[in-house]
Amino acid sequence: MIRSIEESPLYPIINPRSIAFFGASNNFLRMGSMMLSSVQALGYEGKIYPVHTKEKEVRGLPAYAAVADLPEAPDLAIIVLPTDIVCQTLEDCGKKGIRRAIVVSGGFREAGPEGVERQKQLTAVARRYGIRFLGPNCLGIANPYRKLNPTTITAEGDPGFVGLASQSGSFITQMFNYLHRQGLGFSAAVSVGNEANLDIVDCLEYLGACPYTKVITLYIEGITRGKAFVEAARAITPHKPIVALYVGGSEAGRKAGLSHTGSLSGPNEIYDGIFRQCGILRAQTLAEMFDYALALGTLPKPAGNRVVIQTHSGGPGATAADACGRAGLTLPALSADTVEKLKPMIPKTASTANPLDLTYSLNSSENFYNIPDILLGEKNADVLLAYILSPGIFVDRVLREMGVPEEAIPAERERLLAQHAAEFASLRELHPDKPVVGFTYRSLQEKMVRSLLDRGVPVFPDPERAARAIAALLQYHRGRDKAAAGKRR
Amino acid sequence: MIRSIEESPLYPIINPRSIAFFGASNNFLRMGSMMLSSVQALGYEGKIYPVHTKEKEVRGLPAYAAVADLPEAPDLAIIVLPTDIVCQTLEDCGKKGIRRAIVVSGGFREAGPEGVERQKQLTAVARRYGIRFLGPNCLGIANPYRKLNPTTITAEGDPGFVGLASQSGSFITQMFNYLHRQGLGFSAAVSVGNEANLDIVDCLEYLGACPYTKVITLYIEGITRGKAFVEAARAITPHKPIVALYVGGSEAGRKAGLSHTGSLSGPNEIYDGIFRQCGILRAQTLAEMFDYALALGTLPKPAGNRVVIQTHSGGPGATAADACGRAGLTLPALSADTVEKLKPMIPKTASTANPLDLTYSLNSSENFYNIPDILLGEKNADVLLAYILSPGIFVDRVLREMGVPEEAIPAERERLLAQHAAEFASLRELHPDKPVVGFTYRSLQEKMVRSLLDRGVPVFPDPERAARAIAALLQYHRGRDKAAAGKRR
Numbered sequence: 001m002i003r004s005i006e007e008s009p010l011y012p013i014i015n016p017r018s019i020a021f022f023g024a025s026n027n028f029l030r031m032g033s034m035m036l037s038s039v040q041a042l043g044y045e046g047k048i049y050p051v052h053t054k055e056k057e058v059r060g061l062p063a064y065a066a067v068a069d070l071p072e073a074p075d076l077a078i079i080v081l082p083t084d085i086v087c088q089t090l091e092d093c094g095k096k097g098i099r100r101a102i103v104v105s106g107g108f109r110e111a112g113p114e115g116v117e118r119q120k121q122l123t124a125v126a127r128r129y130g131i132r133f134l135g136p137n138c139l140g141i142a143n144p145y146r147k148l149n150p151t152t153i154t155a156e157g158d159p160g161f162v163g164l165a166s167q168s169g170s171f172i173t174q175m176f177n178y179l180h181r182q183g184l185g186f187s188a189a190v191s192v193g194n195e196a197n198l199d200i201v202d203c204l205e206y207l208g209a210c211p212y213t214k215v216i217t218l219y220i221e222g223i224t225r226g227k228a229f230v231e232a233a234r235a236i237t238p239h240k241p242i243v244a245l246y247v248g249g250s251e252a253g254r255k256a257g258l259s260h261t262g263s264l265s266g267p268n269e270i271y272d273g274i275f276r277q278c279g280i281l282r283a284q285t286l287a288e289m290f291d292y293a294l295a296l297g298t299l300p301k302p303a304g305n306r307v308v309i310q311t312h313s314g315g316p317g318a319t320a321a322d323a324c325g326r327a328g329l330t331l332p333a334l335s336a337d338t339v340e341k342l343k344p345m346i347p348k349t350a351s352t353a354n355p356l357d358l359t360y361s362l363n364s365s366e367n368f369y370n371i372p373d374i375l376l377g378e379k380n381a382d383v384l385l386a387y388i389l390s391p392g393i394f395v396d397r398v399l400r401e402m403g404v405p406e407e408a409i410p411a412e413r414e415r416l417l418a419q420h421a422a423e424f425a426s427l428r429e430l431h432p433d434k435p436v437v438g439f440t441y442r443s444l445q446e447k448m449v450r451s452l453l454d455r456g457v458p459v460f461p462d463p464e465r466a467a468r469a470i471a472a473l474l475q476y477h478r479g480r481d482k483a484a485a486g487k488r489r
Numbered sequence: 490m491i492r493s494i495e496e497s498p499l500y501p502i503i504n505p506r507s508i509a510f511f512g513a514s515n516n517f518l519r520m521g522s523m524m525l526s527s528v529q530a531l532g533y534e535g536k537i538y539p540v541h542t543k544e545k546e547v548r549g550l551p552a553y554a555a556v557a558d559l560p561e562a563p564d565l566a567i568i569v570l571p572t573d574i575v576c577q578t579l580e581d582c583g584k585k586g587i588r589r590a591i592v593v594s595g596g597f598r599e600a601g602p603e604g605v606e607r608q609k610q611l612t613a614v615a616r617r618y619g620i621r622f623l624g625p626n627c628l629g630i631a632n633p634y635r636k637l638n639p640t641t642i643t644a645e646g647d648p649g650f651v652g653l654a655s656q657s658g659s660f661i662t663q664m665f666n667y668l669h670r671q672g673l674g675f676s677a678a679v680s681v682g683n684e685a686n687l688d689i690v691d692c693l694e695y696l697g698a699c700p701y702t703k704v705i706t707l708y709i710e711g712i713t714r715g716k717a718f719v720e721a722a723r724a725i726t727p728h729k730p731i732v733a734l735y736v737g738g739s740e741a742g743r744k745a746g747l748s749h750t751g752s753l754s755g756p757n758e759i760y761d762g763i764f765r766q767c768g769i770l771r772a773q774t775l776a777e778m779f780d781y782a783l784a785l786g787t788l789p790k791p792a793g794n795r796v797v798i799q800t801h802s803g804g805p806g807a808t809a810a811d812a813c814g815r816a817g818l819t820l821p822a823l824s825a826d827t828v829e830k831l832k833p834m835i836p837k838t839a840s841t842a843n844p845l846d847l848t849y850s851l852n853s854s855e856n857f858y859n860i861p862d863i864l865l866g867e868k869n870a871d872v873l874l875a876y877i878l879s880p881g882i883f884v885d886r887v888l889r890e891m892g893v894p895e896e897a898i899p900a901e902r903e904r905l906l907a908q909h910a911a912e913f914a915s916l917r918e919l920h921p922d923k924p925v926v927g928f929t930y931r932s933l934q935e936k937m938v939r940s941l942l943d944r945g946v947p948v949f950p951d952p953e954r955a956a957r958a959i960a961a962l963l964q965y966h967r968g969r970d971k972a973a974a975g976k977r978r
Contacts, residue, residue: 028890037886106848107837154882168804174878178930221807247807250814255842284815285953286808286930315657318710318736319775325739326773348596353744359595389663393643397526401517441667441775445932464774 001205001235008206009132009198012100014143014188016075018047019150020067020098022089023080023105024058032080033059034152035104035140042149049074066092073097078140078150083107086136087121094129101126102150103135109194110137123196131197138193139169142176144186145212151191160185161297162290163213165203167192167221171286181444183453184294187212201228208236214297217289218244222266223274230278237279238483241296241476244280245289246271279479281472288468294458295469299435301477306332307470308381309355310372316387317355320439320463324385327467329474331355332380341374354381369423376431383470386424388438388459390417390448414447421451428457435473439466490694490724497695498621498687501589503632503677505564507536508639509556509587511578512569512594513547521569522548523641524593524629531638538563555581562586567629567639572596575625576610583618590615591639592624598683599626612685620686627682628658631665633675634701640680649674650786651779652702654692656681656710660775670933672942673783676701690717697725703786706778707733711755712763719767726768727972730785730965733769734778735760768968770961777957783947784958788924790966795821796959797870798844799861805876806844809928809952813874816956818963820844821869830863843870858912865920872959875913877927877948879906879937903936910940917946924962928955 002008019039023032036059039048049070050058057063064070067077067089077093079086079101086105093101108119119136126133134140142149144159151173157180166172169191179185188210190203200223207216216236223229233242248254249268275282283289307329311317321331331354334342339352345366351357356375358367368390376384395413404412428436438459440449449459460466491497508528512521525548528537538559539547546552553559556566556578566582568575568590575594582590597608608625615622623629631638633648640662646669655661658680668674677699679692689707696705705725712718722731737743738757764771772778796818800806810820820843823831828841834855840846845864847856857879865873884902893901917925927948929938938948949955 028887034886037890041886110840153880154886156882166804168802168807170802170804174802174805174930177880177932181932219804245808247811250811252810252814252818252820255810255820285812285951287951287953313657313659313663315655315659315708316663318657319734321741321744322736322739323774325741329741331741331744351599391642391666393645397523397530397643398517401526441663443666443670443934462774462776464776 001232002209005206005209005211008202008209009100010190010202010206012075013102013132013134013198014141014190014206015146016046016100016148018072018074018076019049020070020074020077020093021048021050022077024050025052026055026058030080031104031152035078035080035150038149038151038154042144042155043147045147047074067096067098068092070096075100077101078104080104083118087118087125090122090125090131090133091129094125094131099129099131101131101133102138102140103133103193104138104140105135106137108136108196119194119196126197133197134190135193136196139172139191141191142172142186142189145188156180158185159187159212161187161212161214162293163187163207163210163216164189164219165192165200165207165216166190166219167195167200168219169193171219179290182290182294183444183456183458184290184297187214195224199225201225201232204229204232204236204242208232208240214240215293216240216242217293218242218280219286219289220244220246220248220271222248226274230274233278233280238480242280243283243289243292243296243472244275245283245286246275279476279483281476287465291460291465291469292472295435295437295473296476298456298458299437299473300433302382302435302470302474303433304382305329305471305474306381307383307385308332308334308375308378309385309387310358310375311355311387312358312367312389313387314357314359316439316441316463317357320385320387320467321355323464323467326464327471329383329467329470334378335380338374338378342371345371365420365423368420369427372424372427372436373430376427376434376436383435383437385437385439385463385466385470388440388449388452389442390420391442392417392447417447418451421448421455425452425455425457435470437466437470439463490721491698494695494698494700497691497698498589499679499691499695501564502591502621502623502687503630503679503695504635505535505589505637507561507563507565508538509559509563509566509582510537510539511566513539514541515544515547519569520593520641524567524569524639527638527640527643531633531644532636533638534636536563556585556587557581559585564589566590567593569593572607576607576614579611579614579620579622580618583614583620588618588620590620590622591627591629592622592682593627593629594624595626597625597685608683608685615686622686623679624682625685628661628680630680631661631675631678634677645669647674648676648701650676650701650703651782652676652696652699652705653678653708654681654689654696654705655679655708656684656689657708658682660708668779671779671783672933672947673779673786676703684713688714690714690721693718693721693725693731697721697729703729704782705729705731706782707731707769708775708778709733709735709737709760711737715763719763722767722769727969731769732772732778732781732785732961733764734772734775768965768972770965776954780949780954780958781961784924784926784962785965787945787947788926788962789922791871791924791959791963792922793871794818794960794963795870796872796874797821797823797864797867798874798876799847799864800844800876801847801856801878802876803846803848805928805930805952806846809874809876809956810844812953812956815953816960818872818956818960823867824869827863827867831860834860854909854912857909858916861913861916861925862919865916865923865925872924872926874926874928874952874955874959876952877929877938877941878931879909880931881906881936906936907940910937910944914941914944914946924959926955926959928952
């Protein structure tokens with residue numbers, strides 16, 4: 001195990017001070033050009049040296065005819081060239097003194113016997129020069145904290161706490177937007193491709209040591225170094241959660257993985273066993289993996305599985321209750337003390353059962369502060385799950401009816417919704433040991449929910465996803481406690 | 490069973506020509522006022538008679554001090570009054586000759602023994618006057634085709650083909666926005682509340698006969714008239730699919746339902762049996778229910794369960810393959826003939842397996858027309874599932890790099906994306922017997938996907954939801970064929 005992030009062979013790849021870029025040109029339709037364009041768009045502050053046999057300048061940067069001509073040996077080479085010249089290029093990089101590379105080009109192990117042979121040559125070159133590299137057949141890395149995104153699609157959203165190591169490049173470059181919409185962002189993301197040199201175990205070690213990464217997520221089609229993987233994961237999960245999506249378990253998933261990165265998968269049961277051994281949570285879908293990450297990265301350890309649900313509509317209360325039940329969570333009755341405190345604040349028609357159904361009520365500041373505050377004080381409950389319904393169109397109508405002039409409505413609505421979000425989010429300071437979770441059936445991008453997400457309050461687009469994420473949070477902490485107790489014995 | 494929609498006792502409630510409105514006032518903070526405001530906002534063209542003891546005018550409409558004063562007996566009374574005056578008001582309506590009502594007020598069966606007694610009185614009044622009513626403790630109906638939305642929240646989106654009968658009012662009023670975002674809309678939605686008079690069976694019969702309703706969805710906390718429910722459903726499912734969400738099966742769901750509408754639930758197994766008997770598909774979540782509705786309402790009957798996946802990224806291809814495998818769908822190999830046709834159109838790095846992974850390719854018109862056209866011609870496949878990735882930011886960047894002036898980019902981008910959507914959607918005409926389904930990890934509201942949804946091509950926000958919806962479509966048609974074969978024997 002590495003003791004600090006700088007020890008990782010991935011460190012210069014994820015945090016390069018300078019990059020030699022092969023395959024970018026002034027023809028924008030080339031993949032390499034797009035990747036360089038993404039780097040420029042996010043504002044990378046290191047040095048970029050495009051290498052191009054003909055162009056004097058590439059995308060506004062002085063270009064070099066050969067890597068030998070560079071004024072220094074950059075930290076990293078990114079190679080997006082036709083398959084047949086990749087080996088020679090890596091060799092040239094080695095001669096120049098470059099010791100890290102991302103080989104984006106495909107046509108290796110995933111492309112049949114000839115490709116397998118070619119991949120052997122590539123690793124031999126790397127070995128000769130002491131080069132550590134990602135790929136081939138990968139999309140490299142994204143490090144929003146260094147404003148570095150050498151992938152095909154422009155980055156969106158802010159840096160976050162999700163570390164991703166992926167056997168699919170798509171899930172690096174195509175997830176910026178998805179993560180942002182769910183209230184998440186990458187701390188660092190690594191696409192390992194065919195794993196000819198650096199692999200998912202190296203990523204685990206890097207992300208385990210990465211201070212920005214609060215939760216590690218893994219997209220896996222097949223693990224090669226099983227023992228090393230288990231060892232690395234076991235060292236990490238006691239202090240940092242790992243969530244894995246494994247798609248090689250079904251026949252269809254296995255075949256797709258094989259033609260994608262040539263990886264060897266195994267039955268679900270084997271992978272379940274591996275994950276269990278080292279305290280990794282297994283997600284069944286990509287959405288679930290990031291849902292778990294959201295809960296794990298934002299919520300404190302719950303004392304137990306008892307959830308109190310706050311709703312002002314019976315149906316969403318019932319679907320949330322049902323979802324909690326199916327996820328192994330329980331819904332304790334509210335204690336007499338809590339009911340007593342609630343009484344003055346809730347309408348006669350409200351139910352003081354759990355779910356607490358406030359029914360029709362317009363005093364939304366109580367809904368988003370006083371009432372959840374009381375529920376968080378409930379000694380029989382460990383988690384608050386609140387239904388968030390505060391659409392702008394609804395607020396607009398109320399304001400309009402209250403006589404607020406039409407032109408003042410948008411600003412007043414935004415102010416009100418931001419205030420509700422701030423109040424609700426501030427409850428975490430009063431109850432630091434109790435997870436506060438929301439769900440909604442409206443868009444996560446509407447003001448109040450977006451504002452909660454931006455403040456680090458997890459809100460899920462349906463109660464089932466919320467309940468499963470809470471269950472995953474519990475599972476992680478229980479596993480961790482059990483492992484710690486085992487060690488103490 | 491009813492032979493036409495007009496025979497349904499619900500017909501005048503869902504399609505009233507005139508409404509007496511009790512409980513709306515000039516105090517907007519009253520629930521009744523909000524409901525009347527929603528009616529006015531959607532532009533209902535029938536007559537509205539607010540009844541108010543003090544106000545001469547309510548929300549701009551002439552008000553009547555008593556229902557006896559109305560110039561006619563309206564088709565429908567909507568009652569949003571304090572619990573204690575509901576019975577008397579219904580009696581007054583009866584005397585006036587009104588024969589249909591929606592009782593929104595709560596405080597009946599769901600509110601303990603006293604409420605049970607009160608509900609008995611209410612039904613007795615109705616019996617005496619031959620009144621059929623929805624509720625109490627409900628939100629009534631929404632009928633977008635009549636521009637009628639007497640619920641608490643303003644309607645959003647267009648009318649659609651989803652009929653909903655719900656034991657939760659929230660799922661009527663709070664789902665407009667959700668449905669619209671998924672490419673759906675209500676044909677008619679009914680909140681049954683405590684079902685003191687009209688119940689979910691009546692709704693089934695209405696929606697079964699409703700020409701706008703292509704798929705019936707049910708939110709169920711507990712069924713009272715089991716035998717009638719089964720009979721009604723069995724008569725409908727051979728010609729119109731029904732999807733049900735039942736939440737009373739878990740302990741938590743059961744309790745929530747009890748305090749919500751006082752309904753009596755039963756174990757999951759019993760409900761599974763009921764649903765199976767009458768060909769109803771059971772959804773596990775609200776999202777799933779509407780996902781199934783989207784597939785059932787837009788797609789033709791697939792010949793079988795063989796899916797061909799089109800992707801240009803390995804990861805999404807693999808998650809889709811895995812999702813199909815888990816949903817009981819198979820991924821046939823592409824025939825030699827198909828591979829031959831594809832070859833000239835796809836890059837060297839592409840995989841001609843299934844998923845067909847186009848890898849990096851910029852010729853998006855081939856991606857969205859020629860290539861899926863070939864895949865839809867594949868004789869070994871019954872369904873096409875395509876990964877849709879065409880973000881505006883990506884198109885913008887390409888246009889900018891091609892030298893399109895900055896001010897011309899937005900319009901050009903919208904035009905291009907709409908064109909791709911139109912081309913892709915037009916494939917359904919060439920292959921009318923093969924379901925065409927999309928999935929994306931980006932927002933459904935981005936231009937191309939939104940345009941597909943608007944054209945009735947189902948696109949799901951992840952491959953698992955797409956695969957499960959395809960499986961539900963198959964399940965429905967297999968059940969229907971089996972039932973038809975049984976009848977012929």
